[in-house]
Amino acid sequence: MALVNENYLKLPGSYLFSEIARRVSQFKEENPQADIIRMGIGDVTRPLVPAVIEAMHKAVDEMGRPETFRGYGPEQGYEFLAQKIIENDFLPRGVKLDVDEVFISDGAKTDTANFQELFGLDNIVAVTDPVYPVYVDSNVMAGRTGAFNAKGQFDKLVYLPCTEENGLKPELPNTKVDLIYLCYPNNPTGMTLTKDELQKWVDYARENRAIILFDAAYEAFITEDNVPHSIFELEGAKEVAVEFRSFSKNAAFTGTRCAYTVVPKELVVYDSQGQSHSVNRLWLRRQTTKFNGVSYPVQVAAAAVYSEQGKKQIKESIDYYMANAKIIREGLQEAGFKVYGGVNSPYIWMQTPDKMPSWDFFDKLMKKAHVVGTPGAGFGVSGEGYFRLTAFNTKENTVEAIERIKAKFRS
Numbered sequence: 001m002a003l004v005n006e007n008y009l010k011l012p013g014s015y016l017f018s019e020i021a022r023r024v025s026q027f028k029e030e031n032p033q034a035d036i037i038r039m040g041i042g043d044v045t046r047p048l049v050p051a052v053i054e055a056m057h058k059a060v061d062e063m064g065r066p067e068t069f070r071g072y073g074p075e076q077g078y079e080f081l082a083q084k085i086i087e088n089d090f091l092p093r094g095v096k097l098d099v100d101e102v103f104i105s106d107g108a109k110t111d112t113a114n115f116q117e118l119f120g121l122d123n124i125v126a127v128t129d130p131v132y133p134v135y136v137d138s139n140v141m142a143g144r145t146g147a148f149n150a151k152g153q154f155d156k157l158v159y160l161p162c163t164e165e166n167g168l169k170p171e172l173p174n175t176k177v178d179l180i181y182l183c184y185p186n187n188p189t190g191m192t193l194t195k196d197e198l199q200k201w202v203d204y205a206r207e208n209r210a211i212i213l214f215d216a217a218y219e220a221f222i223t224e225d226n227v228p229h230s231i232f233e234l235e236g237a238k239e240v241a242v243e244f245r246s247f248s249k250n251a252a253f254t255g256t257r258c259a260y261t262v263v264p265k266e267l268v269v270y271d272s273q274g275q276s277h278s279v280n281r282l283w284l285r286r287q288t289t290k291f292n293g294v295s296y297p298v299q300v301a302a303a304a305v306y307s308e309q310g311k312k313q314i315k316e317s318i319d320y321y322m323a324n325a326k327i328i329r330e331g332l333q334e335a336g337f338k339v340y341g342g343v344n345s346p347y348i349w350m351q352t353p354d355k356m357p358s359w360d361f362f363d364k365l366m367k368k369a370h371v372v373g374t375p376g377a378g379f380g381v382s383g384e385g386y387f388r389l390t391a392f393n394t395k396e397n398t399v400e401a402i403e404r405i406k407a408k409f410r411s
């Protein structure tokens, strides 16, 4: 008799986006004329840039000629891409890395979900609340949590609330934790930490021999100077952190798939005898066993992100989204809403009027303004009373949506 991994049974149904889709389609059925603007999108809307497409075309042609055909590549990615990553994303910020500290993969979602495999089941895991659900669910599946409780949280997991009181910045845990997931710029809140604020986490991890799993998928959207682009800009971070990056949001690779994870050679994890083990070696072992690399044309396409043309074209896309973010942020402020994010991130996290439950506000916004967003409660208990809007849309739609919100909700 085949037995199920009972950890999977602890997971409540993935309710957020299916429930949104259900409510939108019901509303459309009842109001076929309504021109709905979707501001809940967590996916880019602008296409791959010409420099990337051109490089990918060439690489596809190479695959069709015997003298340039490539079969299996290195599981951890081609050196030509790892070199470009180091030279462009890290060296200019004073971070030196070796090529074998960069692991190219098919997604930061995959890597943030898989990385927990290297760690024992007794580790105490801390996540921010609200949170990108992948960190939580992957640890539930592995058996690192208890049951889903009446509060709507998993037992044994340590939640770090991000609330109005702490300015949506998590405080250091007051109980000992071993693994800490941090995502900055943050999805869903759009908030960032300054260098000093992030340094406190690095120091905590060093003192407690904890490991920080740092998700920097939105790094390219940072506009302010005192916001670190990489956790490795901070003193001692290589001893305690892994960093996840992705070409998804900066370069529109959400459907093309390419990302990378930096695992410094200084980073160690301990066995029950107190012996240290290289996390880099363990991740290499894991990837060479369970992963066969990203396709050659996609890695060539990702390398083109760092070409002169590629950089210029990608910057245009990011500027386009960030102009939308500014329209949303300032428009909502004018309408009297309290808003966070949207300065170093394509996400705007708004307080609902009078702390209205976020699903009620979802309905109200859809019915009155024909604008769809994402209820904060879908990202965690502390997301209740908040609502996420994204800049991934056309400028025209963004302007129109904000005009409607102002007209219907101005306080």
Ligand SMILES: *Cc1c(COP(=O)(O)O)cnc(C)c1O
Binding pocket: 106, 107, 108, 109, 110, 132, 183, 187, 215, 217, 245, 246, 247, 248, 249, 253, 254, 258, 259
């Ligand atoms: C979009 C996103 C990613 C990127 O995932 P990919 O698998 O690389 O597309 C990672 N983390 C967060 C928080 C995200 O929102």
